[in-house]
Amino acid sequence: MSRINLINPESAAGSSLTLLNKVKSALGIVPNMTRAMAVSPAVLEGYLSFSSALTSASLSASQREGIALFVAELNRCSYCLAAHTAIAGLVKVPSDEILTSRKGISTDAKTQAILEFSGAIVEKRGRISQADYEAALSSGLSEAEITEVIAVVALNVFTNYFNIALEVDVDFPAAPSL
DSSP states (O other), rough: OSSOOOOOOOTOOHHHHHHHHHHHHHHOOOOOHHHHHHTHHHHHHHHHHHHHHHTTSOHHHHHHHHHHHHHHHTTTTHHHHHHHHHHHHHTTHHHHHHHHHTTTTSHHHHHHHHHHHHHHHTTTTTTHHHHHHHHHHHHHHHHHHHHHHHHHHHHHHHHHHHHHTTTTTOOOOOOOOO
């Protein structure tokens, strides 16, 4: 049971209602995570704005989902593993790639570099070494892509910690075991 009261879209008012309606029109559903965030419209608006901004990044949707899956696995966030397994399927990421992304592995060299850099950021809590940075550059990531990887990792660490701390009930099919 979630630690926090989830805002019911049918009884929401003001900014919470507006934001939850935006979520529903984009996804067709209102996930429990966004219902929990709606307790503070500022939090939900910040999440939606950050998430929306990253859709115009140079990283592909499948690369962003790979990061989300790997970060969720590293942080042991069952909510985000379930949600991003479903989302990755919607953006046509093959099921075997979903599972390998959770392990930080890709057969695509650029995606592998992205996952390795993401793992270093999470494991070192952002305190990457010069060698980590240079490895990302030498593997073909541009400076713009490096900043985008950091942003995608940060967004996913936020949602992981949010869901873990508040024990938000998972409302997506459970992610398969590795």
